Amino acid sequence: MKCPLNYTMGLIGTKWKPLILFHLLDGGLRSGILQRKIEGISNKMFTQTVRELEKDGLITRTIFPVVPPKVEYKLSKRGQSLESILRSLDKWGLQDSEINN
Amino acid sequence: MKCPLNYTMGLIGTKWKPLILFHLLDGGLRSGILQRKIEGISNKMFTQTVRELEKDGLITRTIFPVVPPKVEYKLSKRGQSLESILRSLDKWGLQDSEINN
DNA sequence: TAACTATATTACTTTTAAGTAAGTTATTGT
DNA sequence: ACAATAACTTACTTAAAAGTAATATAGTTA
Numbered sequence A, B: 001m002k003c004p005l006n007y008t009m010g011l012i013g014t015k016w017k018p019l020i021l022f023h024l025l026d027g028g029l030r031s032g033i034l035q036r037k038i039e040g041i042s043n044k045m046f047t048q049t050v051r052e053l054e055k056d057g058l059i060t061r062t063i064f065p066v067v068p069p070k071v072e073y074k075l076s077k078r079g080q081s082l083e084s085i086l087r088s089l090d091k092w093g094l095q096d097s098e099i100n101n
Numbered sequence C: 001t002a003a004c005t006a007t008a009t010t011a012c013t014t015t016t017a018a019g020t021a022a023g024t025t026a027t028t029g030t
Numbered sequence D: 001a002c003a004a005t006a007a008c009t010t011a012c013t014t015a016a017a018a019g020t021a022a023t024a025t026a027g028t029t030a
Helices: A004-012 A017-023 A031-037 A043-055 A083-100 B004-012 B017-023 B031-037 B043-055 B083-100
Strands: A059-064 A070-075 B059-064 B070-075
Touching: A004 A017, A004 B017, A004 B083, A017 A031, A017 A043, A017 A083, A017 B004, A031 A043, A031 A070, A043 A059, A083 B004, A083 B083, B004 B017, B017 B031, B017 B043, B017 B083, B031 B043, B031 B070, B043 B059
Parallel strands: none
Antiparallel strands: A059 A070, B059 B070
């Protein structure tokens, strides 16, 4: 009895992916800015994670040919479709932590 | 800028937790039945995961003193509060996989 | 020409997650 | 007395995730 939830978790079921997607909800950000918003992430994991999100078509990556380089990440249409889920997860955390901590 | 989503992911951000919670949405199940619904999970991971969910107060564990043993898991109130999120994740997977596969 | 910038990549190590297979418990039916 | 049962538990191994630190790039400015 495989359920679609398996599929969803295969795409976004990691420590960092939902966080990165969440921080792009209000619009595209350049790489460094986005990375600084994700507290605790290492440089390696940041790059690795955004690459996977790009490969899976959840975000887009735009390179501006300037020096020093400028790279912007933003949600794709597919990534946008996770908006209400991401906001719900965040909201749940807020409410739950008020009750249980 | 820490966001509550971090907290949420700390509680349910693993491979198996959302699956287990999801399969309890329609009511409590005894251990063996629940485990058989989670395809691909090993015995060890099943026990380990339900124990963590119990420790975090997302599910309850009821032991019936019979032989052979009977143990029932069900969502706690706190676990129930994840219902709409879990169903949304499942629904998203269904819709997304229809589009992208 | 050397330092500075933003974005990444690589090699290496550590940590955590997960899997395998065998063993435990306590009673009931044979 | 011993096999069957459901629900674990344990020791051990393997695989995956994550961290650290050094390095690359290539124009710009001091």
